[in-house]
Amino acid sequence: xxxxxxxxxxxxxxxxxxxxxxxxxxxxxxxxxxxxxxxxxxxxxxxxxxxxxxxxxxxxxxxxxxxxxxxxxxxxxxxxxxxxxxxxxxxxxxxxxxxxxxxxxxxxxxxxxxxxxxxxxxxxxxxxxxxxxxxxxxxxxxxxxxxxxxxxxxxxxxxxxxxxxxxxxxxxxxxxxxxxxxxxxxxxxxxxxxxxxxxxxxxxxxxxx
Numbered sequence: 001x002x003x004x005x006x007x008x009x010x011x012x013x014x015x016x017x018x019x020x021x022x023x024x025x026x027x028x029x030x031x032x033x034x035x036x037x038x039x040x041x042x043x044x045x046x047x048x049x050x051x052x053x054x055x056x057x058x059x060x061x062x063x064x065x066x067x068x069x070x071x072x073x074x075x076x077x078x079x080x081x082x083x084x085x086x087x088x089x090x091x092x093x094x095x096x097x098x099x100x101x102x103x104x105x106x107x108x109x110x111x112x113x114x115x116x117x118x119x120x121x122x123x124x125x126x127x128x129x130x131x132x133x134x135x136x137x138x139x140x141x142x143x144x145x146x147x148x149x150x151x152x153x154x155x156x157x158x159x160x161x162x163x164x165x166x167x168x169x170x171x172x173x174x175x176x177x178x179x180x181x182x183x184x185x186x187x188x189x190x191x192x193x194x195x196x197x198x199x200x201x202x203x204x205x206x207x208x209x
Contacts, residue, residue, distance in 0.1 A: 007053025
């Protein structure tokens with residue numbers, strides 16, 4: 001059964017596509033144009049009542065929220081493709097810890113930057129320079145903690161690539177689009193980590209879709 005991924009043009013959905021490629025799972029993409037309001041169509045709201053992307057359909061099974069989806073596939077196909085969860089329960093705990101860090105600490109400031117720098121005109125509100133400055137500063141503080149962590153291990157959860165690293169890739173890629181990749185490059189360990197994870201064949205494949 002081929003997995004359907006709705007909203008594949010957006011960064012959160014690319015998080016799911018990355019996971020599926022790493023696990024060697026067949027999928028097809030279904031576009032959802034948020035800028036045209038397609039995420040509010042009644043048919044789509046039956047799949048995702050909050051009107052956000054992505055959603056997956058896997059046979060009769062429907063799931064939304066990108067981090068829930070990648071956890072699901074990493075667990076369901078643990079022995080297939082790249083092991084993204086770790087080999088022990090302790091490693092799994094650290095993976096989950098850094099997934100939560102990504103969601104709670106890293107994602108809010110980078111999301112606000114992307115919204116105000118790249119999408120404000122398209123959505124129809126003025127970019128707020130103060131919000132941009134504040135969130136760039138907050139993201140820098142988060143990355144300082146990453147710099148310390150990555151001085152001790154190659155990846156966030158240890159010496160293996162995991163969901164914790166994967167989950168960062170799509171939104172971090174926007175830093176280059178925004179001309180703010182210096183936030184990564186000025187931190188030696190973070191820069192080495194980004195060079196590694198952004199060069200994975202899975203990400204290159206997702207970018208080609």
